[in-house]
Amino acid sequence: xxxxxxxxxxxPIFSALYLISPKPVKSRLVLVTGAGLICFADxxxxxxxxxxxxxxxxxGVFIYNFxxxxxxxxxxxxxxxxxxxxxxxxxxxxYDGSDLLTVLGHRSLLKSAVTVGAAVMPLHSIGYCVDxxxxxxxxxxxxxxxxxxxxxxxxxxxxxxxxxxxISPQLEERKTDISGIASGIxxxxxxxxxxxxxxxxxxxxxxxxxxxxxxSLPALSAWIGILAFAFFVYFEVSAFSNIGCGIAxxxxxxxxxxxxxxxxxxxxxxxxRKFNSTLYRWCKDYIYRSIKHRGSHxxxxxxxxxxxxxxxxxxxxxxxxxxxxxxxxxxxxxxxxLLEKPLKKLPKIVRTLLFVVLLLTxxxxxxxxxxxxxxxYIRAMYGGNQIAADVxxxxxxxxxxxxxxxxxxxxxxVFGYVFKKKMFNNEYLQTIIQPVxxxxxxxFCTAFLVSGNExxxxxxx
Amino acid sequence: xxxxxxxxxxxxxxxxxxxxxxxxxxxxxxxPFERLxxxxxxxGQVVSEYVSDSFPMRKNWRSIYTNIMVFSGxxxxxxxxxxxxxxxxxxxxxxSSKVIENVAHINELAANTESPIYMMLAPTAAGVYSADVxxxxxxxxxxxxxxxxxxxxDRRIASIDAFYPLYSARDEYVYYRTENxxxxxxxxxxxxxxxxxxxxxxxxxxNYDQEFAEAGFYGSMYDSAMVSRIVPxxxxxxxxxxxxxxxxxxxxxxxxxxQAESVxxxxxxxxxxxxxxxxxGDKYIKTDIYTDLxxxxxxxxxxxxxxxxxxxxxxxxxxxxxxxxxxxxKEADLTLSDVxxxxxxxxxxxxxxxxxxxxxxxxxxxx
Numbered sequence: 001x002x003x004x005x006x007x008x009x010x011x012p013i014f015s016a017l018y019l020i021s022p023k024p025v026k027s028r029l030v031l032v033t034g035a036g037l038i039c040f041a042d043x044x045x046x047x048x049x050x051x052x053x054x055x056x057x058x059x060g061v062f063i064y065n066f067x068x069x070x071x072x073x074x075x076x077x078x079x080x081x082x083x084x085x086x087x088x089x090x091x092x093x094x095y096d097g098s099d100l101l102t103v104l105g106h107r108s109l110l111k112s113a114v115t116v117g118a119a120v121m122p123l124h125s126i127g128y129c130v131d132x133x134x135x136x137x138x139x140x141x142x143x144x145x146x147x148x149x150x151x152x153x154x155x156x157x158x159x160x161x162x163x164x165x166x167i168s169p170q171l172e173e174r175k176t177d178i179s180g181i182a183s184g185i186x187x188x189x190x191x192x193x194x195x196x197x198x199x200x201x202x203x204x205x206x207x208x209x210x211x212x213x214x215x216s217l218p219a220l221s222a223w224i225g226i227l228a229f230a231f232f233v234y235f236e237v238s239a240f241s242n243i244g245c246g247i248a249x250x251x252x253x254x255x256x257x258x259x260x261x262x263x264x265x266x267x268x269x270x271x272x273r274k275f276n277s278t279l280y281r282w283c284k285d286y287i288y289r290s291i292k293h294r295g296s297h298x299x300x301x302x303x304x305x306x307x308x309x310x311x312x313x314x315x316x317x318x319x320x321x322x323x324x325x326x327x328x329x330x331x332x333x334x335x336x337x338l339l340e341k342p343l344k345k346l347p348k349i350v351r352t353l354l355f356v357v358l359l360l361t362x363x364x365x366x367x368x369x370x371x372x373x374x375x376x377y378i379r380a381m382y383g384g385n386q387i388a389a390d391v392x393x394x395x396x397x398x399x400x401x402x403x404x405x406x407x408x409x410x411x412x413x414v415f416g417y418v419f420k421k422k423m424f425n426n427e428y429l430q431t432i433i434q435p436v437x438x439x440x441x442x443x444f445c446t447a448f449l450v451s452g453n454e455x456x457x458x459x460x461x
Numbered sequence: 462x463x464x465x466x467x468x469x470x471x472x473x474x475x476x477x478x479x480x481x482x483x484x485x486x487x488x489x490x491x492x493p494f495e496r497l498x499x500x501x502x503x504x505g506q507v508v509s510e511y512v513s514d515s516f517p518m519r520k521n522w523r524s525i526y527t528n529i530m531v532f533s534g535x536x537x538x539x540x541x542x543x544x545x546x547x548x549x550x551x552x553x554x555x556x557s558s559k560v561i562e563n564v565a566h567i568n569e570l571a572a573n574t575e576s577p578i579y580m581m582l583a584p585t586a587a588g589v590y591s592a593d594v595x596x597x598x599x600x601x602x603x604x605x606x607x608x609x610x611x612x613x614x615d616r617r618i619a620s621i622d623a624f625y626p627l628y629s630a631r632d633e634y635v636y637y638r639t640e641n642x643x644x645x646x647x648x649x650x651x652x653x654x655x656x657x658x659x660x661x662x663x664x665x666x667x668n669y670d671q672e673f674a675e676a677g678f679y680g681s682m683y684d685s686a687m688v689s690r691i692v693p694x695x696x697x698x699x700x701x702x703x704x705x706x707x708x709x710x711x712x713x714x715x716x717x718x719x720q721a722e723s724v725x726x727x728x729x730x731x732x733x734x735x736x737x738x739x740x741x742g743d744k745y746i747k748t749d750i751y752t753d754l755x756x757x758x759x760x761x762x763x764x765x766x767x768x769x770x771x772x773x774x775x776x777x778x779x780x781x782x783x784x785x786x787x788x789x790x791k792e793a794d795l796t797l798s799d800v801x802x803x804x805x806x807x808x809x810x811x812x813x814x815x816x817x818x819x820x821x822x823x824x825x826x827x828x
Contacts (some may be wrong), residue, residue, distance in 0.1 A: 005512040008482045012475055182467035185474050204537070211554055211597040395595040402533045431466040438470050442477060444529070450516045451526035 004449040007192070010116060015250050026174060027148045034117065034153035041116045048118050049089040049151055055082045056125030060132050071292060072133060079129045079233050081408065083122035090118035093317075109454045117156035119315060123282055124150045128164045134271070137165050145171055154247035158240035160258040160278035167253070176252035184249030189244030189441040194235045196390035196448040198410075201403045202232035203336070205396065207365070214373060217380040220389040224396050226381065229367045231407040234351035235263065237276060237316075261413035263359075266351040267343070268332045269313070272312070279315060283308045303336050306330050313366075321369050484517040524687040526613065531688055537598075538686035544593035546691065547638035548682040549586040550816075551598045558819045560610050566824040567811055568615040570803070573828075576761075579658055580614060580808040581621040581765050582607045583643065583651055585814050586636040589627050604628075607815050623657050626650040637694045640680025642736055645697050648770040650799065659808060661778045669699035678735050696735055698725055704750035707776050712745040713800070714791040724750060724773045739769040746789040747800045750782040759807040763787060763797075763827065765813035791823035798828060 003159040014033060021029055038045035061080035066072040070417035128149065132139045140146050148171060149164055160448065164262060209217070210224030217225075245255045262275035272280050292304035305327075361381065364374040379385070409415065475793040516522065527538060540551050570742055571578045587594055588603025598679055601609075604624050610618040627635055628644070635647030643651070656663040664770065683691065708731040710721040739803035743766055750772065759781040762768055766785065775782055785800055790796060803809060813821065 003509045003513070004507050004516055008478050008485065008512065008516075012482065013476070013479045178471055179467045184471045185470060201535075207598055208537075235722050328537060390597055395597070399534050399536055427463070429556040431463070434466050435470040435473055439473055439477070442474060443525070446481075447522045447529065450513060450519055451523040 003250070004446070005417075007449065011247075014247075015181075018251055018275065024172070026251075027144045027171070030148050030153065031144065031151060034151040035220045037153055037156065038300070040294055045118065047088065048086050049121060051086050051146045052083060052121035053150050054424070055079055056128050056150050057140075057143055059129050060139040061141065063129055063133050065135075066119075067135065071255045076129060076133045080126055083125045085340065087118065087122040091122075117153065120152075120159060120161065121150050121156050123161050123279075123315075124164075126150070127161075127282060127286055130290075131164060137168075140168075150246075154244040154251070154253075155241075155255070157244060158237045159244065160241055160256050161282045162255065162278070163282075164192060164342075166256070170253050174252035180252055180254075181250050182434075183244040185438055187242050187246030187249060189246075189438055189445065191239045191244075191246060192445040192449075193441055194242065194410075195238035196445055198236035198403065198407060199239055200448075201400070202228045202234070202235065202407065205400045205403070206232055208396060213378055214376040215385060216387070217377070217385055218390045218393050219381060219383045219385070220393040221396060222377060222380040223360070224393065224400070226363050226367070226377070227404065228265070228400070230328075230360060230363055231411065233406070234259070234275070234411055241276075261354060261411060263411040264352060264413045265355055266348050267355055268329065268359070270335075271355065272309075274314075279312060283312045287311050293340040299418055302334070305333060309333070316366075319369065321366055324371060324374070325362065325366040328365050332358060332362065355419050417422070472654070473538075474653075481517055485512060488517070508619040515541050515591050522686065522702060523684075524689065526688045528689055532692075537599040541682045541686045542587075542594055543600065543686065543688055543691075544586075544590050546627040547586065547590070547636070547690070548686055548691065549590055549594060549640060550641040550682060551594070552585075552587050552603070552816055552822060554598065559822060560606070560819050561613065561637065562823045563818055563821055564610055564613045566827050567618065568613075570763075570797075570809070570811075570827045571615050571617045574803045576804060576806050576809050577619070578617060578811070579619045579621055579655070580611070580811045581623050581651065581655055581813075582610055582818055583812070583814045585641060585816050587645075588624065588815065589631050589636065603815050606819065610815070610818070613826065621651075621655045623651040623654060626654045637678075637680050637692055638735075639678070639683035639694050640736060641682060642680075643767060643770060644694075645699055645770055645773075647776060648767075649699070652771050652774040655810075656778075658811070664701075664774065664777045666699070668702055670702055672698050672700055674698050674725075674738055675730050675735050680736070681734075695740060696730075698738065701777070705776075708752055708753050709749075709751040710740070712741065713747045713749075714745045714789075715795075720764075726777060736769075740772060740784070742769055743786055743788065744764070745784075746786060746793055748777060748784040750784070752776050752780055752782075754778070756780055756781045758784070758808075759806045761785065761801060761803060761809045763811040764816045765821070767814045767817075771812070787821070787823040787826045790826040795828045796826050 006407055018029055024143050031444055033255065035046060035049060037048055056079070059075055063072045063079075066075065070337060128146070131137060145168075149162065149167055152162060152167070157160060192257060205228035208223055208229065212221060241258045245257075248255045256278055258276050258278045260274040260277065262271050265271040288308040290306045291307060292301050309329050310323065310326040313322040346354075361378060364377040364381075365371070368377065369373040530538065531543065537551070538548075540553075541548045542551050567578075567580060572799075584603045584607065587599070590706040591599065591602055607624055614620060629648070630649075630650050633646055634644055635650060636643050653663045673695055676693070678696050681695060705723070707724055708724070710724060712721070713717045724740050726738055726741050726824055729735055729741065734742060736742060737744070754777075756779075758779050760775060760779045760783070762772065762775075762784045763781060764784050764786055772782060772784065783806070785797060785801055790800070797803065
């Protein structure tokens with residue numbers, strides 16, 4: 001989705017068509033564009049789109065019509081099963097190029113690496129039907145509106161995951177104005193900067209560290225490597241999320257923010273809330289609350305947490321590594337729950353540092369498909385290879401110091417703090433700075449898009 | 462005031478997008494309609510490739526990119542690495558090496574002929590300047606890889622050490638800074654070393670006049686990493702102070718034969734691949750070089766890309782040199798016996814750089 005063709009052709013053409021279209025045509029244009037993008041990557045993805053939209057719309061209507069009868073529960077179960085199947089069959093992580101069928105040793109359904117939107121559409125479809133079942137709102141009888149919500153293409157790559165009740169008023173009344181378009185452009189540019197300058201570089205750093213045999217990896221290089229992987233995951237997902245929010249802003253939608261400086265969290269539960277928060281809220285509402293009964297604790301709660309974390313991790317890719325990492329996360333969350341009181345007595349900065357160290361310690365389970373490699377890597381991080389640093393560590397520091405420092409500043413919330421404190425609140429200054437930095441970022445991103453090494457264009461989704 | 466700023470942002474942003482989009486479509490290469498409508502083609506990929514390749518001012522964008530990268534401390538650009546004042550092509554990692562398989566093909570070739578057979582595996586710049594390249598980019602040093610390959614050779618095959626003379630001369634201009642090839646100087650050092658094994662008397666450099674064929678040459682590695690501080694290369698050729706012994710050069714490319722009178726093709730200097738000045742590079746399946754020497758000594762050279770630069774030096778010793786490129790043989794679905802009789806030659810020399818030799822999948826044509 002990220003390329004010069006997206007920025008220089010798709011964006012202006014779609015924006016122009018959308019802005020000049022009369023209101024009733026806008027929804028259809030969004031739907032057709034979504035289908036076109038899916039088809040562009042792999043026409044097989046249209047099956048996933050059709051199933052999600054049709055099941056969401058039809059089951060929504062049926063569940064609402066039988067709302068006080070037990071059959072509605074059966075219909076909901078069917079809806080969940082159908083969309084879960086779509087998620088498992090069509091969603092894959094291109095990071096290791098696998099979907100469920102390839103993990104199970106079968107030939108994959110799909111040829112290409114990406115089924116656009118397969119991570120988002122089933123979640124929208126399920127969320128809508130569950131809410132209708134829970135009588136949070138009435139079902140929508142206008143097919144186009146439900147279809148547009150389920151296959152809202154700007155969020156295809158990495159969310160944010162939308163709630164029907166929140167987006168419905170915006171689908172009815174789209175307010176496109178110059179400040180919305182400008183804010184959309186800023187978000188797109190920020191997202192592209194994150195993806196091209198930071199995420200790709202962090203992936204390259206991680207690849208460089210991966211070039212050393214784990215058994216001879218010095219501790220310093222191992223820590224640098226896993227830090228790079230952590231930044232890669234964060235910036236990759238948040239970049240696509242920013243771009244999605246930017247396109248939506250041009251269309252007159254204001255989407256929720258999904259990332260709030262997660263690496264500045266002071267606990268694992270805090271991290272879950274801040275890292276892809278819309279996914280967290282979806283999992284909490286539709287998985288955790290469906291399993292955990294009111295007032296129940298103990299095994300029921302543990303089971304609910306386990307399944308919720310597992311689902312959240314599987315969203316990033318249906319592979320064994322996601323399952324193992326989810327298990328490690330649940331372990332950490334359980335320990336954190338047990339030690340809640342003594343941990344709260346510690347100063348916030350100490351808790352943050354402790355959290356970061358522990359997160360980096362379990363992250364190799366996400367980074368390696370082989371558990372033994374992950375364990376070997378953790379061993380290397382803690383000096384198990386008896387080498388603290390070597391020439392390679394020096395090279396990694398000299399070549400990537402600026403990037404890692406920039407990542408720390410951004411993900412630690414320094415820029416957010418600057419904006420929050422309104423340090424550059426001079427109106428005249430802002431009038432000049434805003435267009436200048438957008439154009440500077442455009443030039444910068446174009447240089448990367450045209451010249452970047454194509455082998456690095458790996459997509460997480 | 463904010464509205465004014467937003468309006469400027471939107472207008473400037475879309476103006477730039479439209480300007481470059483229009484230029485890409487209307488003022489660059491032909492649109493790839495043929496490829497778009499051909500079977501088994503991913504339309505998205507074709508469009509992306511076209512936009513990326515035809516984007517206006519591509520060289521300038523690339524230069525901005527590399528200079529930002531160099532400024533921020535980066536030295537690796539894809540498979541090129543900025544080592545001091547030069548670019549070196551990094552050795553492949555995690556690729557499935559075919560050294561054992563390829564050595565077996567050479568051993569088989571030796572078993573089928575009575576002629577003495579020699580092998581020279583040359584290091585690339587990544588091997589000679591390995592001290593400037595971080596260890597993470599290579600599993601093994603090229604010296605080790607060359608020695609490992611030589612150890613597996615049949616006893617009948619004499620190995621020629623090109624690593625030591627090139628490593629000793631690493632402070633001289635033995636490799637191009639922007640192309641993954643050795644210079645005429647580098648080739649000369651390897652030639653001098655090889656003559657000891659081939660039983661020849663090397664012609665000393667003072668017997669040659671040095672000619673600078675091209676002074677501002679930027680090779681293919683520079684295209685992927687346009688680091689502004691890299692000094693352009695120069696292509697120099699050595700001409701004998703006395704009359705050139707070469708009388709005729711016959712080149713065969715599968716569709717027909719061409720003739721020339723020199724091993725240097727100055728027309729290549731006008732093309733994008735200027736190093737093709739040496740025997741037209743890797744264009745031909747077979748090249749026969751005839752000289753006016755009356756010693757009846759003939760050499761069969763099984764060649765990789767590095768051989769083109771060294772052959773002009775060998776012309777002082779043989780009445781005929783036949784160069785055969787296994788890669789081209791494979792492309793034309795031919796074998797060595799289809800183009801040359803190995804028993805006709807007095808000596809057979811297999812010459813590759815270690816990196817190409819490790820991953821070559823064409824040496825099964827040496828039958």
